[in-house]
Amino acid sequence: MRKSKRRSQRGASIILIAALAILLIVAVYLAFRFSMIEGGSNEVRNVVDAAALNVSKKAVQIKVPAGTGYQELADTSGMVGLANINRVWGKAYLINANLQSMQSTGQVGQNASGNAEEAYQQAQAINDQLASSLMNKQALDLYFNQVANNRAARMLGSDATVSTDANKSWATAMVNRGDESNLSLLPQQIPPGAKAVTVKRGGKLFMAGYTPFQANNHPFTFTTFHIGEMPHLCGDSYFEQNRNDTNPIPEARNPLPNAFEESGQAGTSQATVLAAACAVANPMRSYNLALPHCYVSVTFTNTAQWFVEGKQVKTTKYGYEPQTYWEVKQYPLPPAKGGGKLDGYASLGNEYKHPTFWGVFSSLPGDHTVALIPVLQRLQEICPNFTMNQLVGLLTNQPFDPNNQTYYLYPVYNTPDLVDPQIKCSTPANLPGWLNPNAPTDGTPLSVMQEGVQTDIPNYDWENITGGSSPQGPHWTKVSGNIFWSPGTGYNSCLGTLYVTRLTQCYFNGP
Amino acid sequence: MIETMTAFLILIPVGLAAFNLFVLVSTTQINEQLAETASRAAATKGDQQGALNAAQDAVDHVATSNVIQSAALEQVNFDPVAGFVNVTTTMVVKLPVPLPYFSEANCRANSIQPIVSTPAPR
Numbered sequence: 001m002r003k004s005k006r007r008s009q010r011g012a013s014i015i016l017i018a019a020l021a022i023l024l025i026v027a028v029y030l031a032f033r034f035s036m037i038e039g040g041s042n043e044v045r046n047v048v049d050a051a052a053l054n055v056s057k058k059a060v061q062i063k064v065p066a067g068t069g070y071q072e073l074a075d076t077s078g079m080v081g082l083a084n085i086n087r088v089w090g091k092a093y094l095i096n097a098n099l100q101s102m103q104s105t106g107q108v109g110q111n112a113s114g115n116a117e118e119a120y121q122q123a124q125a126i127n128d129q130l131a132s133s134l135m136n137k138q139a140l141d142l143y144f145n146q147v148a149n150n151r152a153a154r155m156l157g158s159d160a161t162v163s164t165d166a167n168k169s170w171a172t173a174m175v176n177r178g179d180e181s182n183l184s185l186l187p188q189q190i191p192p193g194a195k196a197v198t199v200k201r202g203g204k205l206f207m208a209g210y211t212p213f214q215a216n217n218h219p220f221t222f223t224t225f226h227i228g229e230m231p232h233l234c235g236d237s238y239f240e241q242n243r244n245d246t247n248p249i250p251e252a253r254n255p256l257p258n259a260f261e262e263s264g265q266a267g268t269s270q271a272t273v274l275a276a277a278c279a280v281a282n283p284m285r286s287y288n289l290a291l292p293h294c295y296v297s298v299t300f301t302n303t304a305q306w307f308v309e310g311k312q313v314k315t316t317k318y319g320y321e322p323q324t325y326w327e328v329k330q331y332p333l334p335p336a337k338g339g340g341k342l343d344g345y346a347s348l349g350n351e352y353k354h355p356t357f358w359g360v361f362s363s364l365p366g367d368h369t370v371a372l373i374p375v376l377q378r379l380q381e382i383c384p385n386f387t388m389n390q391l392v393g394l395l396t397n398q399p400f401d402p403n404n405q406t407y408y409l410y411p412v413y414n415t416p417d418l419v420d421p422q423i424k425c426s427t428p429a430n431l432p433g434w435l436n437p438n439a440p441t442d443g444t445p446l447s448v449m450q451e452g453v454q455t456d457i458p459n460y461d462w463e464n465i466t467g468g469s470s471p472q473g474p475h476w477t478k479v480s481g482n483i484f485w486s487p488g489t490g491y492n493s494c495l496g497t498l499y500v501t502r503l504t505q506c507y508f509n510g511p
Numbered sequence: 512m513i514e515t516m517t518a519f520l521i522l523i524p525v526g527l528a529a530f531n532l533f534v535l536v537s538t539t540q541i542n543e544q545l546a547e548t549a550s551r552a553a554a555t556k557g558d559q560q561g562a563l564n565a566a567q568d569a570v571d572h573v574a575t576s577n578v579i580q581s582a583a584l585e586q587v588n589f590d591p592v593a594g595f596v597n598v599t600t601t602m603v604v605k606l607p608v609p610l611p612y613f614s615e616a617n618c619r620a621n622s623i624q625p626i627v628s629t630p631a632p633r
Binding site: 014017020021024025028031032035036038039042043046050053054057058060061075076077081082083147150151230231232283284285415416417 | 521522525526528529532533536537539543544547555594622623624625626627628629631632633
């Protein structure tokens with residue numbers, strides 16, 4: 001009886017130990033599997049992070065053709081992507097802001113409104129095409145898989161590769177709303193009467209991103225790209241707060257996303273692990289607000305009016321160098337004035353005796369920099385840092401050619417993306433290929449300066465009376481000028497024309 | 512007594528092996544994370560030397576211990592044409608329960624990251 005009891009107790013211990021051993025082995029195995037899944041899960045997260053980051057980096061490579069009107073803003077491949085879309089909107093904005101400014105001064109020409117509308121619609125078409133491309137799952141999956149296919153989740157098994165969910169589309173968001181875009185500007189670039197929403201970063205002014213504002217009754221929305229920031233991952237909750245489908249930007253017409261979210265999954269027959277990551281794109285390239293390949297022209301015109309005894313007898317044009325004109329020929333004087341016939345002569349074009357453009361331009365009294373203010377504003381739309389001193393210096397160094405009445409102020413560039421404008425001045429003979437000198441200004445002229453009236457200088461006249469009581473009577477000239485500014489929107493490259501109109505009135509009288 | 516001996520003979524080796532396994536898996540994961548950190552740092556640089564320095568800096572920050580004997584950078588391949596940086600790190604792990612002919616393990620991890628320092632083409 002005692003023997004049987006002892007055998008029974010020993011057997012129980014062996015069974016207990018065996019059970020414990022099995023339990024321990026199972027526990028160890030489960031712990032191992034769990035840690036492998038946990039490790040695999042980390043691997044999947046890392047792969048998805050890297051792949052999503054690759055998408056945000058490569059998103060700037062998704063491009064569309066620049067289309068009509070914006071070729072000069074395209075990159076070297078002739079395309080527009082996230083990097084330069086703000087330049088496109090910048091040009092469209094300036095054209096519409098110019099129109100708005102022209103409306104405020106009553107200088108809208110026949111084609112101006114249509115040109116501005118066309119510029120806006122073309123920019124919107126490029127934007128919409130790019131937006132559609134940026135939502136293209138196939139393209140984004142390609143960039144995702146460039147990384148995902150090269151990184152396996154080995155802890156999940158040798159065959160565990162990460163891939164995107166074929167049935168799920170990419171989520172996009174507009175993050176960092178209200179922060180800077182990659183388009184900087186100077187306040188003086190905005191034409192009078194127009195406005196823009198800007199933000200200051202690091203001492204520079206930028207168009208505010210994802211903050212629509214109006215010009216010519218159209219909304220303009222720029223895409224936020226932080227200056228000096230690389231593409232990077234961002235938090236899920238921040239991304240969710242800025243999704244366009246759940247939190248759209250009021251008034252914005254199809255804004256472009258700057259953040260992307262994708263989930264990846266890796267699985268074996270035993271486990272499937274899902275992970276999602278959000279990343280913010282940044283082209284790391286910024287631009288100045290500018291209208292490249294635009295110009296301003298200055299045209300001189302001269303008129304002479306010939307008066308005898310207070311009555312205008314003739315109107316003629318005169319040239320751009322000193323010359324004697326004999327336009328009153330054998331004009332019969334009344335008997336009360338002694339009779340006879342009057343010949344009237346004038347030395348005209350003396351205001352063009354100066355060797356330089358600036359000398360000619362400022363030859364009559366007055367502060368001629370006043371007339372250059374609208375010219376300078378338009379030139380700053382081409383070259384933001386251009387100053388009045390530089391403009392006067394440029395015109396001072398420009399020789400005046402009596403055979404040319406029109407001069408062009410336009411930019412030249414050394415870089416292919418036209419980001420380093422230098423303003424030049426030249427006659428029609430030396431213009432660059434892109435400049436069409438026949439492009440009409442789409443605004444109407446308005447006087448911006450009256451030049452002071454002078455008597456007998458710089459132009460003067462004399463007379464000769466034959467058959468009368470005396471060979472001469474009182475005679476004099478009045479020389480004056482009026483400078484008109486005809487603004488342009490810039491749609492057809494012409495940002496405006498300054499008309500310098502000089503008038504010499506020649507008065508002749510009998511004795 | 513026999514039962515106790517049997518228990519020790521089975522349970523203790525299993526337990527020790529499990530401990531070794533746990534340490535190995537943990538250090539593998541630490542090394543994976545190190546490769547990830549090093550490659551992310553390298554991806555923000557503009558050239559091979561900068562990437563190498565950044566990755567090395569990340570590896571230099573690993574705290575060694577009785578278990579993690581050393582961590583090293585095996586390779587940094589900065590390929591601006593492909594747009595990726597590939598970083599491999601190694602870690603020498605001393606097993607807490609040394610076995611005959613197997614007292615140390617070499618963990619190796621590799622991470623590929625997109626180079627994010629390159630601006631968009633003009």
